[in-house]
Amino acid sequence: xxxxxxxxxxxxxxxxxxxxxxxxxxxxxxxxxxxxxxxxxxxxxxxxxxxxxxxxxxxxxxxxxxxxxxxxxxxxxxxxxxxxxxxxxxxxxxxxxxxxxxxxxxxxxxxxxxxxx
Amino acid sequence: xxxxxxxxxxxxxxxxxxxxxxxxxxxxxxxxxxxxxxxxxxxxxxxxxxxxxxxxxxxxxxxxxxxxxxxxxxxxxxxxxxxxxxxxxxxxxxxxxxxxxxxxxxxxxxxxx
Numbered sequence: 375x376x377x378x379x380x381x382x383x384x385x386x387x388x389x390x391x392x393x394x395x396x397x398x399x400x401x402x403x404x405x406x407x408x409x410x411x412x413x414x415x416x417x418x419x420x421x422x423x424x425x426x427x428x429x430x431x432x433x434x435x436x437x438x439x440x441x442x443x444x445x446x447x448x449x450x451x452x453x454x455x456x457x458x459x460x461x462x463x464x465x466x467x468x469x470x471x472x473x474x475x476x477x478x479x480x481x482x483x484x485x486x487x488x489x490x491x
Numbered sequence: 492x493x494x495x496x497x498x499x500x501x502x503x504x505x506x507x508x509x510x511x512x513x514x515x516x517x518x519x520x521x522x523x524x525x526x527x528x529x530x531x532x533x534x535x536x537x538x539x540x541x542x543x544x545x546x547x548x549x550x551x552x553x554x555x556x557x558x559x560x561x562x563x564x565x566x567x568x569x570x571x572x573x574x575x576x577x578x579x580x581x582x583x584x585x586x587x588x589x590x591x592x593x594x595x596x597x598x599x600x601x602x603x604x
Contacts (some may be wrong), residue, residue, distance in 0.1 A: 378532075386501070409594075414595070414596070414597075415596055416493075416531065416578045416580075416594030416595050416596050416597050417578070417580075417592075417593070417594045419591050419592065419593065422591065430591055465532065465533075479523065479535035479538055480523070480525075480533075480580075481534065481535070482525075482532035482533045482534070483504060484531065485532060486534045
């Protein structure tokens, strides 16, 4: 399977715990995005990388959220001291950009569903 | 900066047509359309770029009015497989693309046999 892979697919945690999600993008894609989706809403942008550089981070993202993409391959999204409001589906997507122009589609993974009790 | 989609929901019989609209208050570089089925990831349908270029699906078409910052998705002769939630994603024109999409709240399309 050469699509975007995310794990774990489901995570149930207690409030205050830390969680980490991993995303493996399509191998030749240089851009990687993290989105969050709650029921009845569209995906909400969190952050994105071009290769290993984190180019933009949403102002909605608190300091408890951190993302990395070492070596420009897979990415991790960590949420520290989780709160019930963090419960959502965390979607990763990748795309190919050439010369800084992103004219291609986003390929989404199936997401990691977080439930904070 | 989130685009506004309308209608919120559409119910069709197989073979009927539908139009889904998306509008933004900001000048746009591109508009993307995605379909998401329950429990699945969003899947790309169409991208429309400032300047008129577009690429996407064979049986689904779309328009992009740059002056009005509006896009419409046209689903003709709908099939059962068209059921799902349709999202538009807009990229604001900042002189160069930064790749960040703002998604609307979605339009739920249900096609009955």
